[in-house]
Amino acid sequence: MKSVDARRLLCPLPVIRTQDAVADLHPGDSLRVLCTDPGVIHDIPAWCRVHGHEVCDIDEQEDTITITIRVGSH
Amino acid sequence: MTEKRKAVALISGGLDSLLAARVMMDQGVHVEGINFYTGFCVEGHTHAIRKKDRARPKRNNALWVAEQLGIKLHMIDIIEEYKDVVINPKHGYGANLNPCLDCKIFMVNKARAWIDANGFDCIITGEVIGQRPMSQRRDTMPVVARESGADDRLVRPLCAKNLPATRPEQEGWLDRDRLHAFSGRSRKPQMALAAHYGFEDYAQPAGGCCFLTDKQYSVKLADLWATRGKREYELDDIMLLKVGRHLRPRPNYKLIVGREEGENRFMEGYRKRFVHLLPTSHSGPLVLLDGEPDDSDIELAARLTARFSQGRDAEYVTVEVTGVDGASRALAVKPYPAGQVPADWYL
């Protein structure tokens, strides 16, 4: 699975990195995004809703938040 | 059937761009949003920093607007390219270090490149004549259209009736009669239109869409440039201008003092790049030192750190000082007397 390291970046940069990574993927592909800014828990799902992608999982471990996305049909 | 016309709306997250996009959608135009991240935006991360702001909904207003409208939102990182706009604005600054006119031209120009690349017909902004003193005046609005290269493909649905007809109007696929003629600083027409469409809970930024319109922020940025002898910045610099108290006791360094837990935590991420101070005998703030201090500077910095700690009234406070090389030492210092910190040290 492709993954994006957006740790230490502040919102909206993790969202922008996610968007740029998704642009190279195909419907049905998955993407894992690693983040540290808690703002992503709100912003990445909001971005996914707007673009029709699915948030499969949000996993918070200590300081790192891992969000798994399944790409929709753009 | 003719193909749907397409427009890209500059979405800042405020009410005006929300309405402008909505007015176009009413006429059957396919709208997508575009949002530029300059690093100075009031959006996003800022509310993740301060604890007092954590109670507020942690939303990105541009994304919220896109959701309300049911449109896609393309978010674009322009941090690097935008530096030249802030540092060398051809049309100068507004009341603070806000280069609004150049900023608008730059963003509309980016949007123009985007519509060319993506086969869209026009660009929409929420601008209203007379709404803002610099970029939204009768004489500057044509400047934005012309210098951005968007020309008659730039549509301002909220005040279109006060402006020459744009290409979509001339081509007949946008009905001028169903656009608006707002002007001036009043927000009432926008609020009435918001009520008409049933929008509630929208963001109403007071001064502008970014920190550059903020006086205190601009003072800190001007200080950064003056003391470095260069009008330059990195993203980390402008982020740190948003947090903490900034004190410049001497020309060769300044201190950034965390005001509360949220800021201290945010600043911890920058510890490795700065000499930093932390009270150990009492609880107190993390302090970052930006500059080139000598030993007497460190002593003063430690006394000021003690002044902002719980030990401000104690005889001595122990402060741990850590260099950029990671080496730490403990200093026992007398807290700087609270009432005696000169007012002009505060930026």
Ligand code: SF4
């Ligand atoms: S307030 Fe900031 S983002 Fe808005 S137009 Fe002015 S410089 Fe640009």
